[in-house]
Amino acid sequence: MVLALDPGITRVWRTPDSIQFGVDEPVLVLDGITSADERMLVALAAGVTAEGLRLVADRARAPSGAVAALLDRVAPVLAPDRREPPPTPPLVVLDGAGPTAVALGVLLSDAGADVRSGLDWSDAAVERADVAVIVASYAVEPQRQARWLRRDVPHLPIVFGDAGVTVGPYVRPGYGPCLRCVDLHRTDADPAWPAMATQLHTRDAPGETAIVVAATAALAAALLLAASAEPPHGPDPGVSARLPRGRCDWVSRAWAPHPECGCLGLPP
Structure with a gap:
């Protein structure tokens, strides 16, 4: 399964450690982003497996549980599972x-x-x-x-x-x-x-x-x-x-x- 941020939701930095998803109608605001979080967000923007995301977190020396915590926070802005068949067009x-x-x-x-x-x-x-x-x-x-x-x-x-x-x-x-x-x-x-x-x-x-x-x-x-x-x-x-x-x-x-x-x- 590939984890990825929804490419249809615009991302913009509010401050050096705060990022907002959605501009006119914000979907999510993440505050207190660490250096490890930023690296994992970059990986999610490109698309990454869960194992690959854990590898990114390990290389960034993220604390235990950082991957699960970040995925829980960004759940509202994750793209649908790419393995799911596309919806039938009307x-x-x-x-x-x-x-x-x-x-x-x-x-x-x-x-x-x-x-x-x-x-x-x-x-x-x-x-x-x-x-x-x-x-x-x-x-x-x-x-x-x-x-x-x-x-x-x-x-x-x-x-x-x-x-x-x-x-x-x-x-x-x-x-x-x-x-x-x-x-x-x-x-x-x-x-x-x-x-x-x-x-x-x-x-x-x-x-x-x-x-x-x-x-x-x-x-x-x-x-x-x-x-x-x-x-x-x-x-x-x-x-x-x-x-x-x-x-x-x-x-x-x-x-x-x-x-x-x-x-x-x-x-x-």
């Missing part, structure tokens, strides 16, 4: 096309995700997906979101309209509102919404400028990567973010489950 299916889908795929792939696009619904990856992204114009077709809902696959819509773009709400089946809930709320606000939506599903996405694409893809990628992490780091179900046309700030909105939708149980 499988993300892009349900949609266009510049935003392409940019999002690049960002997610660069972060280590397994990104698939242009799949048939019979593809095995559709069933195994950890999360799906639905890119749509004006509104998401009911059958598109229903296909993911039936498979219990979390999904994130990206919907372009003539007044801006909306990312979300992130749908976790069984936990919070679904996209039908959103449509029902919009129908409550405007009874003509279903008739208008059916005319808009196949239209080209408006407003996909380079700046909007970059901002939208970055936000969606961050949400999806957070969703693949351990709770509670994932996005809140039922919350959407809207970037109005010509603006630079996202506007959040929380959606509640609609009483006439059965996504969380049979409606009354």
